[in-house]
Amino acid sequence: MRAGELTTVWVPDERHEAMRDLSRARLAAKKDLQGKRQQISSLMLRLGRCYPGKTTWGPAHMKWLMSQKLEYREQRMVLEELLQGIRQEGERVPLAEVVTALQAMRGIDLIAAVAILAEIGDLSRFQNPRELMGYLGLVPSESSTGDKVKRGGITKAGNSRARRILVEAAWSYRYPPRVGLQKQPKVAAAPRRVREIAWKAQTRLCRRFRSLERKGKLRTVVATAIARELSAFIWAINREVMGTRQA
Secondary structure: OOOOOOOOOOOOOHHHHHHHHHHHHHHHHHHHHHHHHHHHHHHHHHOOOOOOOOOOOOHHHHHHHHOOOOOOHHHHHHHHHHHHHHHHHHHHOHHHHHHHHHOOOOOOOHHHHHHHHHHHOOHHHOOOHHHHHHHOOOOEEEEEEOOEEEEEEEOOOOOHHHHHHHHHHHHHHHOOOOOOOOOHHHHHOOOHHHHHHHHHHHHHHHHHHHHHHHOOOOHHHHHHHHHHHHHHHHHHHHHHHHHHHHO
16 A cells, blocks of 8 residues: 555445346346247247247247147146246346336436336336326325315325435426437437437426426425426336337
């Protein structure tokens, strides 16, 4: 150390370690998926079963595999177990696709996208955007007495970490709609429909932010209102990605 011959070593913090865990889990899932596909292909080849279609591992190919009638019970058990494994591994991989898609949204980078999905979990379990808003505690509270209904601040129920990330992202919508140079590759990596949703979010939420400001609303209140609508666009992006994948 005195001679200055030691090299500084970067030590990852907890968030970077969490990102590594996610990345490694996805790679493991992809590897398992490829292995099971190879086992099924080898089994079908050994049995002389050739798929007549052109593209493998799509919905048509999976339907063909499930329709195969194998002579021996042991072989049927092997095939069914491998197919079940493919379905399970396939359910684990889409998280990366949703992470990529969410980064097309203004105010959401890689860390924010991963954190949102890690905190909320499967967005598909929410039937509509309002259910997600309620889960995040971004809907107004209500106090009812007889015929009187009084609206208050947001409930702050549910996951506070995800809510905080969305509120932080909401502040970026006070600026005019645009896609900066650093953001362009992330937007380009998303599917076309996701890019359209992200741009619609920019134009609407910027307009909404300025409209609420003109009405004299506190900026903190405005940012919370924008975060509530932002969660609806996130719900729509998740539905688009998962729907396209299942189609």
